[in-house]
Amino acid sequence: MDLNRPASPLQNKATNRKALAATAIATALLLSACGGGAAPQGAEQAAAADPASGANASGAVNICGVKDASGIYKGTAEAFTKANGKVTAKYTEIGATTDEARTQIVQRLEGKSTECDLFLTDVIWTSEFASQGWLLDQTKLVEANKDRLIPSTVETTKYQDKYWASPFFTNAGxxxxxxxxxxxxxxxxxxxxxxxxxxxxxxxxxxxxxxxxxxxxxxxxxxxxxxxxxxxxxxxxxxxxxxxxxxxxxxxxxxxxxxxxxxxxxxxxxxxxxxxxxxxxxxxxxxxxxxxxxxxxxxxxxxxxxxxxxxxxxxxxLGGWNLAISAHSTNQAGAVAFIDFATTPEWQKHVAMDYSQAPVNEAAYSDAAVLQKMPFATELLASVKGAKPRPISPxxxxxxxxxxxxxxxxxxxxxxxxxxxxxxxxxxxxxxxxx
Amino acid sequence: MATRTISPSRGPAKTSGRDRAERKLAFRMTAPSLVIMALVAAVPIGYAIWLSLNQYSVRTAGLSRFVGLENYINALASREWWAAFGQTFLFAGLSVTLELILGTAMALLLNLAFKGRAVLRTVVLLPYAIITVVSAITWQTMFQPNMGLVTNVLSTLGLPGGDVVWLGEHGYAMAVIVMADVWKTTPFAALIILAGLQVISAETYEAAELDGASKWQTFVNITLPLLRPAIVLAAIFRTMDALRVFDLPFVLTRGANGTESMSMLAYTQLRENRLVGEGSALSILTFLTVMVVSVIYVRFAGGNIRDVAKEEQ
Incomplete structure (x- = not known):
């Protein structure tokens, strides 16, 4: 029905009806058209990250993930850039909530985007992302760093006997x-x-x-x-x-x-x-x-x-966030260097002191400086060590x-x-x- | 639907050579827009239909299989679909009815001649201009137990409902969602109905007045019948929108307490579970439901327009 036309509805009954029908159907079509969703991409053979590559890294690294409420992600990127000298890291926020960030990450991975080298992944996403061939196999890297990481946090990165991410910080109720x-x-x-x-x-x-x-x-x-x-x-x-x-x-x-x-x-x-x-x-x-x-x-x-x-x-x-390297990253060596930095015992102390998050390095919990800023560190460690992962499944x-x-x-x-x-x-x- | 081009009441059509040429020209002129319509509407829907006939593996990337109508059969056999179906229709029925009643009242008020009418007409549209998610969060805050505005006022006045966890109970949760929708979209209904009011000629009212009709008689016998096309249009728009409701239950309840809509179900399968085939089937079912409802509207409510016209003649 054309509301701009100054005619009485009585004179335009046929036109009215047709226009009504047409409007209704066209609108129904248009409004429902956005339901489809993307078709999955082809399978890929997962490549592996080389733990030694971090030492010779250069260039830029882009880390993508959820909104940085506590400042920890940007803070870590800045500290890394300063400490490394050759690689520059930047953090890109791609979602206000965990759910939104997941949708954004999945879209980039399905589209084989090279925008992000590293993704900040929730512990429950590992199996799903790994099974789709979206991530670089980090088994060697995790094994090289294993002695400084709390075992339960390492378990959250495991899918079918391989490690697909490195723990960054953990979380427990x-x-x-x-x-x-x-x-x-x-x-x-x-x-x-x-x-x-x-x-x-x-x-x-x-x-x-x-x-x-x-x-x-x-x-x-x-x-x-x-x-x-x-x-x-x-x-x-x-x-x-x-x-x-x-x-x-x-x-x-x-x-x-x-x-x-x-x-x-x-x-x-x-x-x-x-x-x-x-x-x-x-x-x-x-x-x-x-x-x-x-x-x-x-x-x-x-x-x-x-x-x-x-x-x-x-x-x-167990909650917490891991660092996963995108299978489509163009700077895998830089990503490895960033992971090496983020998981050092020294930086893990800052994770607790500066951002009130739970470190993945056990020694950090008994550090005097940490205990001063986070007096409940002992209770937190007890919670983290007693915590179990949620069901592991794609x-x-x-x-x-x-x-x-x-x-x-x-x-x-x-x-x-x-x-x-x-x-x-x-x-x-x-x-x-x-x- | 709209294929009957020649009305028998107009007498037999004579097609001269000029007419034919004009018709050809008309076809050529409309062809580009028809092609665009096809690309914009038909292609995505065709693609969604194709997706809905397949299943895409959530375990192995790139693996898919053709399953025919299995996704549809599973959906139609599930309790979730029919629960969502019923809840969506309950929501649409309640909210559209309230919106039309309040919208008509609002339109009648705005149609009166008074100072500041133009300003008021703009102001009443404000709720409609607010993003639904934002208004949903506002309503959530107002109905928060212990600290919310509504719950506080109710318990201060000693009225029932003050100690109810509105978004945590069946029935109450649906009431909040309906309220939020009515608050937001009544102005939209009012605007369409107002446009309908303005095309009713003043002479009709003058004639009624001369015949000694009361205000109520005038409203029931003149205003309402003449407004019907506008009300039907508002009803169609609002019903189609309401049947696709997503943002209000998503923010307010996450589908808990009998508020999961058809669109939410499709979203969960498509986005959260990445079950592309199953989710697409749900989207198509939602689309078909909306389409059937709009066809029914046009058949019956649209038919009303004709009956009224006949009576008047």
């Missing part, structure tokens, strides 16, 4: 608690019981339907002795432990240990809620320490490693969805534990059978 109101938790059961005592003692975590809920759930499941896949890659989530943890979490929401609002919380809302002073416990990442120190709670909060399951042991889920995104959607359904009360466990196992089995 911590419990922040109000020393004036509640006790330092030894077990999850104790934490939940303590949190239910008074209205201001509650526990906040990341319970929104997203990756963070998978992490929060697995932290408890691992400490209870459960697992998602066993060493042979078989689905083992349909277990007594899974049921126990799900019931425990959902009871916690019912009896007031955890505020129901956590069903909408990811990391930042959980932190903000805790900062209001209305809660006793918070589960979050190490970088929150610096932010809490700038609030009125600075003198009253404590930091503890994740607690153990009653009768079990403490565990956690279909990890689907596995994680199967976990967080079903856990969420139990927490929000729409599904019974029994149904959710069955569905979770089914969906993970289906995901693993993906072509």
């Amino acid at each position: 911590l419990i922040y608690y109000q020393k004036d109101k509640v006790a330092k938790p030894e077990t999850w059961q104790q934490l939940y019981a303590e949190a239910a005592k008074a209205p201001g003692d509650g526990y906040v975590y990341q319970g929104k339907q997203y990756e963070g809920l998978t992490v929060n759930f697995l932290e408890m499941l691992y400490s209870a002795g459960g697992e998602v896949l066993n060493d042979q890659g078989e689905v083992k989530i349909d277990s007594k432990e899974t049921r126990e943890v799900l019931n425990f979490m959902s009871d916690g929401l019912k009896n007031g240990s955890a505020d129901r609002a956590v069903l909408t919380y990811n990391e930042d809302p959980a932190r903000l809620a805790y900062e209001s002073g209305d809660f006793g416990y918070q589960r979050n990442w190490p970088h929150v320490y610096r932010l809490l120190n700038a609030t009125p709670l600075a003198s009253s909060f404590g930091v503890a490693p994740l607690p153990a399951w009653e009768g079990g042991k403490a565990s956690g889920v 279909v990890y995104p689907q596995i994680s969805q199967a976990i967080y959607k079903n856990v969420y359904a139990v927490l929000s009360g729409t599904t019974s534990t029994e149904d959710a466990v069955k569905k979770m196992a089914d969906e993970i089995t289906t995901a693993k059978a993906s072509f």
Whole structure:
């Protein structure tokens, strides 16, 4: 219908109808046209990075990844450029959030772009990227550097017995608690019981339907002795432990240990809620320490490693970021030189002192200068060493969805534990059978 | 759809030589735009259809296999698709209805002669100018439990809803998403309806007044029927948009609590899981759904326009 035409609709009935139909269909076509997505590229034989090449490197290196909130990426690039003298490194932000950065990285890798030499990769992306032949094999490089890296962080770069990236910094969940109101938790059961005592003692975590809920759930499941896949890659989530943890979490929401609002919380809302002073416990990442120190709670909060399951042991889920060399990099030697610098024990101390991130070098945690800036370094190291990786699979995104959607359904009360466990196992089995 | 070119009511068509020549010329003149339309619309859709008939390996790069309609069969057999289908239609039904009612009211107000009308007409469009993701984040903040504006006001006034975790509960989450959409796109509906109001001639109203019709009678018997084409157009635009809703649930709930839409499902398969074939099938299904709905609109609501015209004659 042409709104500019000053005629009455009565005189133009036929034209109106045709124009309406045409407009509707053309718009439907145009609006839906963007659904396609890109077809995969051809397979490639993965080339290997030469650990010795870093010494003779020159030229420019471009590192691409998520928005540099703490300044660590740009800071490392600058420090490297200054220290090296021959190679210049620069950091390019290609996404505001982890998800966006992944989409951007995948687009560049699928398109065989030479724009980036190094990608900053989340620990859960390794298998997917490696299986597609997008990364340079770093096995020799990692083996040369192995004695200075924490073993669990090295494991996050492994896929089919080869290493595809080098760990840059790691991450593990911590419990922040109000020393004036509640006790330092030894077990999850104790934490939940303590949190239910008074209205201001509650526990906040990341319970929104997203990756963070998978992490929060697995932290408890691992400490209870459960697992998602066993060493042979078989689905083992349909277990007594899974049921126990799900019931425990959902009871916690019912009896007031955890505020129901956590069903909408990811990391930042959980932190903000805790900062209001209305809660006793918070589960979050190490970088929150610096932010809490700038609030009125600075003198009253404590930091503890994740607690153990009653009768079990403490565990956690390993987070963190790795450095992967693009298969299409035009300066692989420069990329190797950058990795060598970023993983030195000396620079790893700065990772902790200057940016409040968890080093991948164990000695850094007991360094006096680090301990002064990061008094919870001992607790952090305990968390990192006890943490286990999330399931290693090229279909990890689907596995994680199967976990967080079903856990969420139990927490929000729409599904019974029994149904959710069955569905979770089914969906993970289906995901693993993906072509 | 729009292929009937000769209306029988106009009598038999006589085609002279000149007519034919003109028609040829018309075809030649429109050919370039038809080609562009084909390139812009048909090629990507054809490609998406091709992708949807294949599966692309997530394990081995470059490996793919032709599976025919398997992706469609799997999608149509899954609970997720039908849940998303129902939720999307619920969202579209609620939001479009509210938008049309409020949009009509808003258009009637803006059509009155008053001082500052031009300014107000611009101002009411502001919500529509805000990027959806930004407005979604604003709504999320307002409905935040404990600290949000809405929850705080409700609990201060002692009204129900103050202690509800809006985005964490079934029903409530959908309500927030509908509200956010209505707030944002009612001005758009109002604008289209306002344009429809302005073409209704003043004489019709004068005649009604002379006949002693009340304000309500005038509205029901003159304004509404004459506005129908504009309302139908607004309804078509808004319904098609609403059926493809993505950004609001993506930001507000990530699809939790019965708010996952068809487009979100397709996005998850395409982007997060890189299941290109399966995701493309979902996109095509979404596209077909939208298309069927718009055809139905044009058949029935469009038919209304004709009935009204006949009655008037």
